[in-house]
Amino acid sequence: MTGQLENSYDVVVAGGGAAGLNGALMLARSRRRVAVIDAGRPRNAPAEGVHGLLARDGMPPAELLERGRSEVRHYGGHIVSGEIVGAVRENDSFTVTLSDGRSVRARRLLVTTGLIDELPDIPGLRERWGNDVVHCPYCHGWEVRDRAIAVLSTGPMALHQVQLFRQLSDDIVFFTDDRPEPTAEEAGRLAARGIRVVPGKVTGIEVGGNGITGVRLADGTVVAREVVAVGTRMVARTDFLNDLGLDATEHPAGIGSYVPTDATGRTEVAGIWAAGNVTDLSAQVGASAAAGAAAGAQINADLVEEDVRAALAARDTAFDAESEARLAESVNSTRGRGI
Known part of the structure; x- marks a missing residue:
């Protein structure tokens, strides 16, 4: 990444993951002045590879991001290393502040800062996170197939999660972790597939x-396992948006907090869009990238409309000025003839 940061842009993209880079790519290809500001803390950094992404399955996350940055730069976009700590509205634009004191103005904001996985407070989980402590069967399941897997009841989706991992291994143990034991119906569903x-x-x-x-x-018992699947609380990274009145909201499924948007990625605050895990907590890399591209296109269309309005206003102003000049010239000419 680079430290190049100009005074103003059409769009500042907060976050340089798949969603942010694909949004920036769409904007840069539309000849918008765009800067991606990224703190360099991708959620999937511990993973060895990105999975479920067509034609890029298994690619190391760092390599995928570097390819994306190169593509954005190719079309004139700026990739800036830094952490955004605040943003305020000033008239029809935003001023974004970085932790190192730099600031930049933008006509629109695209928020793609992702989320933080909050792990249960169980010793050993954090140290093995992204290796043999996993959370998503679609992201990591194939890599842990046929192994002895523990699924911890640490979130509202645990009973769904355990059935998904059962698809990948015959040796699954579900740990209630001192939470209410499964109901009779739930226990029956688990037993039917041989889940202890x-x-x-x-x-x-x-x-x-x-x-x-x-x-x-x-009680001191140790149950032999090779892999632990755990549900995390997924918390959107949105602290820098507080002064704009855009706060993260508790997800209806109880799995964390997110920024609600409409189908186009537009948030409830005018001029701000969001894409990727900051608004879709379960989105994988491909879905995040697609959402970023769609949001970038919507932002460009919104800016086009603003540019049209500005052009019409400028034309009308110029027409009024020309009309006044002609009227004044006519009056002066009449006076000169003594009429």
């Missing part, structure tokens, strides 16, 4: 030389 239920509070993850070896319970 282990009650009791989970107090830690056992790790050996090559990775996870088991899940430890409060």
